[in-house]
Amino acid sequence: SQQGEEDPQALSIQEGENATMNCSYKTSINNLQWYRQNSGRGLVHLILIRSNEREKHSGRLRVTLDTSKKSSSLLITASRAADTASYFCATVPGEKLVFGKGMKLTVNP
Amino acid sequence: DTGVSQDPRHKITKRGQNVTFRCDPISEHNRLYWYRQTLGQGPEFLTYFQNEAQLEKSRLLSDRFSAERPKGSFSTLEIQRTEQGDSAMYLCASSRGTGIDTQYFGPGTRLTVL
Numbered sequence: 001s002q003q004g005e006e007d008p009q010a011l012s013i014q015e016g017e018n019a020t021m022n023c024s025y026k027t028s029i030n031n032l033q034w035y036r037q038n039s040g041r042g043l044v045h046l047i048l049i050r051s052n053e054r055e056k057h058s059g060r061l062r063v064t065l066d067t068s069k070k071s072s073s074l075l076i077t078a079s080r081a082a083d084t085a086s087y088f089c090a091t092v093p094g095e096k097l098v099f100g101k102g103m104k105l106t107v108n109p
Numbered sequence: 110d111t112g113v114s115q116d117p118r119h120k121i122t123k124r125g126q127n128v129t130f131r132c133d134p135i136s137e138h139n140r141l142y143w144y145r146q147t148l149g150q151g152p153e154f155l156t157y158f159q160n161e162a163q164l165e166k167s168r169l170l171s172d173r174f175s176a177e178r179p180k181g182s183f184s185t186l187e188i189q190r191t192e193q194g195d196s197a198m199y200l201c202a203s204s205r206g207t208g209i210d211t212q213y214f215g216p217g218t219r220l221t222v223l
Contacts, residue, residue: 031209033212035214041216042214043152043200043202045111050209088152095157095164096142096154096165097144097212099151099152100151101150102149102150
């Protein structure tokens with residue numbers, strides 16, 4: 001079963017704009033991770049935020065975590081055409097990743 | 110390239126045939142995971158190994174599925190008597206230690222059952 005739910009399910013923006021993706025989950029977690037998947041390929045790990053952290057940055061990525069609301073957001077600033085991909089949040093309630101259905105981001109040049 | 114490799118990348122088979130996939134994790138990683146991803150969905154957990162020990166199996170892993178990790182290095186996932194519903198991308202991931210560590214994914218094996 002899938003725990004995370006990304007919102008929106010699809011987003012289309014222009015190059016240079018910011019993209020924000022939200023993820024809600026249901027159970028307690030150890031950490032939450034965001035992954036990117038280009039069409040038909042493997043997943044690439046973007047960022048991990050632990051349950052005792054509230055915000056984390058990595059390059060153009062900013063992720064927040066609100067464990068009281070069981071939600072996380074991923075912000076991609078100054079988007080590029082190469083950011084076009086599907087993005088997944090994955091929670092770690094135990095020993096394995098539990099993924100959402102994903103969100104498709106299209107960045108138009 | 111994450112350092113995790115999978116073979117083959119694509120497999121087309123007829124219903125009822127057996128197929129086997131291989132995953133080579135990052136060499137120093139103790140944990141190895143298998144996930145399955147169908148079109149438009151996120152990956153779903155199948156099973157994982159700590160070294161050579163298989164520690165957890167999902168209910169998705171029917172008795173037609175078997176996974177091994179001999180000597181705690183590479184792993185194989187075998188599907189016997191394939192069904193059309195087995196068509197999916199099979200993803201392998203490895204991590205250094207426990208479940209809280211980052212998992213690094215291979216490129217996946219896309220299975221099509223005709």
